[in-house]
Amino acid sequence: MLRHFLVPEADQVLVSEAAAREGTQAVFEAMGVPLDDAALATDVLITSDLRGCESHGISNQLRIYVDQYRNARLNPTPDVKVLRESVVSATLDADLGIGLQVGPRAMEIAMEKAAEFGMGAVGVQRCGHVGMLAYYPLMALERDMIGVCMVSAGGHIQVPTFGSEPVFGTHPIAWAAPAGRHPPFVFDVATTQVAANKIMLTRRIGSNLEPGWITDLNGEPITERVEAPDYGGFFMPPFGGTRENGSHKGYGFAMIADIMSGILSGNGPGFLAGGNELSQFVMAFKIDAFVDVDEFKRDMDALIDRIVNMKPAAGHERVYYAGLIEHEEAAKRRAEGIPYHREVVDWFNGASAELDLKLRWP
Amino acid sequence: MLRHFLVPEADQVLVSEAAAREGTQAVFEAMGVPLDDAALATDVLITSDLRGCESHGISNQLRIYVDQYRNARLNPTPDVKVLRESVVSATLDADLGIGLQVGPRAMEIAMEKAAEFGMGAVGVQRCGHVGMLAYYPLMALERDMIGVCMVSAGGHIQVPTFGSEPVFGTHPIAWAAPAGRHPPFVFDVATTQVAANKIMLTRRIGSNLEPGWITDLNGEPITERVEAPDYGGFFMPPFGGTRENGSHKGYGFAMIADIMSGILSGNGPGFLAGGNELSQFVMAFKIDAFVDVDEFKRDMDALIDRIVNMKPAAGHERVYYAGLIEHEEAAKRRAEGIPYHREVVDWFNGASAELDLKLRWP
Numbered sequence: 070m071l072r073h074f075l076v077p078e079a080d081q082v083l084v085s086e087a088a089a090r091e092g093t094q095a096v097f098e099a100m101g102v103p104l105d106d107a108a109l110a111t112d113v114l115i116t117s118d119l120r121g122c123e124s125h126g127i128s129n130q131l132r133i134y135v136d137q138y139r140n141a142r143l144n145p146t147p148d149v150k151v152l153r154e155s156v157v158s159a160t161l162d163a164d165l166g167i168g169l170q171v172g173p174r175a176m177e178i179a180m181e182k183a184a185e186f187g188m189g190a191v192g193v194q195r196c197g198h199v200g201m202l203a204y205y206p207l208m209a210l211e212r213d214m215i216g217v218c219m220v221s222a223g224g225h226i227q228v229p230t231f232g233s234e235p236v237f238g239t240h241p242i243a244w245a246a247p248a249g250r251h252p253p254f255v256f257d258v259a260t261t262q263v264a265a266n267k268i269m270l271t272r273r274i275g276s277n278l279e280p281g282w283i284t285d286l287n288g289e290p291i292t293e294r295v296e297a298p299d300y301g302g303f304f305m306p307p308f309g310g311t312r313e314n315g316s317h318k319g320y321g322f323a324m325i326a327d328i329m330s331g332i333l334s335g336n337g338p339g340f341l342a343g344g345n346e347l348s349q350f351v352m353a354f355k356i357d358a359f360v361d362v363d364e365f366k367r368d369m370d371a372l373i374d375r376i377v378n379m380k381p382a383a384g385h386e387r388v389y390y391a392g393l394i395e396h397e398e399a400a401k402r403r404a405e406g407i408p409y410h411r412e413v414v415d416w417f418n419g420a421s422a423e424l425d426l427k428l429r430w431p
Numbered sequence: 432m433l434r435h436f437l438v439p440e441a442d443q444v445l446v447s448e449a450a451a452r453e454g455t456q457a458v459f460e461a462m463g464v465p466l467d468d469a470a471l472a473t474d475v476l477i478t479s480d481l482r483g484c485e486s487h488g489i490s491n492q493l494r495i496y497v498d499q500y501r502n503a504r505l506n507p508t509p510d511v512k513v514l515r516e517s518v519v520s521a522t523l524d525a526d527l528g529i530g531l532q533v534g535p536r537a538m539e540i541a542m543e544k545a546a547e548f549g550m551g552a553v554g555v556q557r558c559g560h561v562g563m564l565a566y567y568p569l570m571a572l573e574r575d576m577i578g579v580c581m582v583s584a585g586g587h588i589q590v591p592t593f594g595s596e597p598v599f600g601t602h603p604i605a606w607a608a609p610a611g612r613h614p615p616f617v618f619d620v621a622t623t624q625v626a627a628n629k630i631m632l633t634r635r636i637g638s639n640l641e642p643g644w645i646t647d648l649n650g651e652p653i654t655e656r657v658e659a660p661d662y663g664g665f666f667m668p669p670f671g672g673t674r675e676n677g678s679h680k681g682y683g684f685a686m687i688a689d690i691m692s693g694i695l696s697g698n699g700p701g702f703l704a705g706g707n708e709l710s711q712f713v714m715a716f717k718i719d720a721f722v723d724v725d726e727f728k729r730d731m732d733a734l735i736d737r738i739v740n741m742k743p744a745a746g747h748e749r750v751y752y753a754g755l756i757e758h759e760e761a762a763k764r765r766a767e768g769i770p771y772h773r774e775v776v777d778w779f780n781g782a783s784a785e786l787d788l789k790l791r792w793p
Binding site: 155156158160186187188190192215229230232233234236244246254256258262279281287288289308309310313314315317318319320321322324325327328329331332333334335337338340341354356359360361364365368369371375376379380381382383385387388389390391 | 518548590594618684703730
């Protein structure tokens with residue numbers, strides 16, 4: 070993660086993984102989410118915080134979810150329906166359950182189908198926020214599968230190349246594959262220049278945005294270093310930023326996410342989706358349907374060896390690949406605790422008191 | 432396509448689609464490719480030229496293929512073997528057949544599996560150049576399927592973010608989905624800033640490269656407007672260009688293509704692939720395994736209506752989506768002919784005489 074998104078040390082409060090899990094699960098249970106589902110949702114959020122992906126962990130999100138449960142925009146006990154099913158695919162109606170709760174179950178279905186037939190894919194319509202996308206492909210790794218997730222995240226922030234109005238959300242795409250000796254490849258990116266949650270994170274942290282990260286409300290890129298405006302005060306270009314620099318590529322990947330998640334699930338294009346009626350696409354490829362797992366992992370290690378052992382470019386100490394830093398950060402945070410911003414800890418302790426959870430951080 | 436890649440009008444020679452097909456097919460047949468396979472390979476190349484994707488049509492490629500057949504680097508009559516197969520997947524050894532010949536057959540297998548079971552995916556190892564990736568997903572559209580293609584295109588041109596040496600080729604990704612009233616969504620991009628073939632095209636055309644399109648041989652981006660060096664004189668950054676501008680996203684998508692095409696097919700990572708032992712991944716999703724085709728197309732039209740009917744950004748006349756210009760260009764070129772550079776026409780007429788094809792353009 071770029072330094073723009075890190076919590077300054079002076080503002081950090083270390084909370085142990087166990088305490089973070091216990092507190093988060095208690096909040097979901099207080100919202101009426103059943104025990105097992107609360108554990109799933111908690112695992113998505115805490116995995117995100119452990120991997121250093123604060124933007125999609127509890128810091129920004131948990132209080133939003135609480136508001137959404139209180140306003141009946143999320144259903145804590147959804148009646149998830151299978152709308153359509155084939156041997157390798159399924160389409161689910163999440164009944165306004167949060168994605169953190171329905172998504173892991175959708176990925177389980179995809180993996181069961183992949184285990185039996187080679188591939189599995191599940192579309193989910195009418196779900197709430199799904200959290201860090203990488204979580205779902207990560208689930209596939211321990212089964213020697215490649216995992217994929219895409220989300221059509223609304224339609225009110227990302228402006229298409231040459232356009233003046235938003236049509237997409239941040240529309241993220243995640244993809245993961247296991248390696249042998251090395252940490253796995255785990256890729257998870259917004260198709261905008263920056264994830265919207267990270268823009269919000271810079272507001273808490275007080276850092277500036279880079280030129281070209283956002284556009285004004287006419288879709289024109291803002292090319293100075295500016296403080297992040299609040300939601301409603303900006304739009305975002307597809308990644309690439311300008312046409313010459315490849316924004317049509319970010320735009321195309323955003324449209325792929327809109328199609329695979331929104332349209333293929335029957336939820337519709339993101340810009341027509343209701344405020345909390347989102348969608349999700351998850352998929353698993355069973356590696357040994359194509360090639361021996363040992364050969365696959367040996368080749369992954371060869372590729373990763375080539376990358377991490379080359380001389381870094383001038384000014385850099387290491388050459389990374391997607392998922393490497395997050396893997397290392399998770400090991401560190403499991404041992405030392407998660408460095409939340411004190412404002413987040415204060416929020417939790419206030420919520421805990423209000424909900425009578427009898428828990429206090431750190 | 433950016434103006435950088437267009438053939439200047441003064442250098443254009445219009446060749447009818449029929450003449451272009453007849454001549455191209457005759458060249459493949461003269462190389463020993465059987466009639467049906469020569470027709471497939473020709474269709475890939477001419478579809479590319481019709482859609483305005485000259486970089487992957489006959490202009491750059493056909494003479495390279497002729498050289499490769501003459502040097503026995505391509506096998507005109509490959510014995511394609513099925514190495515592994517499941518109900519929804521297959522892995523093929525192309526026996527050094529050109530991708531233009533084996534790839535359409537691989538996509539046929541994927542679509543047959545998708546028609547029966549909902550999805551199909553095929554990995555191909557040891558194939559030659561596959562041409563314009565969009566061709567393969569385009570095949571899926573008339574069957575009301577979503578098509579995907581990825582290629583691990585060697586390992587000697589794309590430098591990973593923070594790295595100093597190339598690990599990937601241009602590693603393109605293509606994805607297509609049908610619409611109703613509108614032309615289909617057809618996305619096909621290199622994961623480098625620009626396709627390598629397009630760099631070569633600017634050499635013929637005499638236009639300059641934009642800042643950040645290439646790097647020097649230490650992996651440092653060249654930030655001035657320069658003439659394209661020849662192959663061997665440059666590397667390329669992943670799309671995005673710099674880390675702040677999202678080059679880690681292009682890099683991640685390149686790694687996805689390396690994994691799905693190179694490693695999953697058993698061909699190995701691109702940087703270890705032999706000069707002409709490439710790989711390909713093709714996939715088809717049967718739309719009605721997930722949602723009614725009518726509903727899917729209605730939603731696609733709604734999304735496209737929203738895009739093409741919005742006010743363009745200042746300085747632009749239209750808002751496009753991937754595949755729209757190419758669709759319009761194909762209609763125009765079918766009617767008027769394909770505007771080849773006179774140098775290409777001269778090459779063809781020379782080759783025709785040498786091979787005694789008794790054909791002459793235009």
